Amino acid sequence: MSKDYKFFNLENCQLCGKCLSECPELALPLEQAKKEKAKINQGEISPWLSHLCTGCFNCDFYCPNNAQPCETIVYHWWQEYKEKGLRERAAILCLLRSSIFAPM
Numbered sequence: 001m002s003k004d005y006k007f008f009n010l011e012n013c014q015l016c017g018k019c020l021s022e023c024p025e026l027a028l029p030l031e032q033a034k035k036e037k038a039k040i041n042q043g044e045i046s047p048w049l050s051h052l053c054t055g056c057f058n059c060d061f062y063c064p065n066n067a068q069p070c071e072t073i074v075y076h077w078w079q080e081y082k083e084k085g086l087r088e089r090a091a092i093l094c095l096l097r098s099s100i101f102a103p104m
């Protein structure tokens with residue numbers, strides 16, 4: 001794994017895919033959810049999370065193994081922010097962003 005997560009319990013993750021299949025926004029078919037979660041656990045940026053995830057953090061409650069997968073999503077967003085900067089819609093909403101977001 002490329003990142004030592006603080007709250008995500010990698011050892012608890014059985015790659016069952018429930019977090020991404022029960023997610024109200026992604027609702028991936030189970031087999032696809034398993035594959036996507038495996039990639040996310042390796043630190044890969046997931047286009048599914050980029051385009052559809054709203055950050056509701058409910059996936060922590062869907063996980064039957066208390067792995068707390070939300071941190072992988074927050075980390076993913078941080079990675080994307082570092083690489084591509086603030087998303088356009090966020091930039092519009094965060095008028096004071098220069099004082100909120102430190103320069104990268």
Ligand code: SF4
Pocket residue numbers: 019020023024025026052053054055056057058059060070073
């Ligand atoms: S935080 Fe994102 S991935 Fe998790 S349940 Fe909410 S929308 Fe789905």
Ligand code: SF4
Pocket residue numbers: 012013014015016017018019020037062063064065066067068069
């Ligand atoms: S984080 Fe939890 S719900 Fe998601 S794949 Fe791993 S064990 Fe399953």
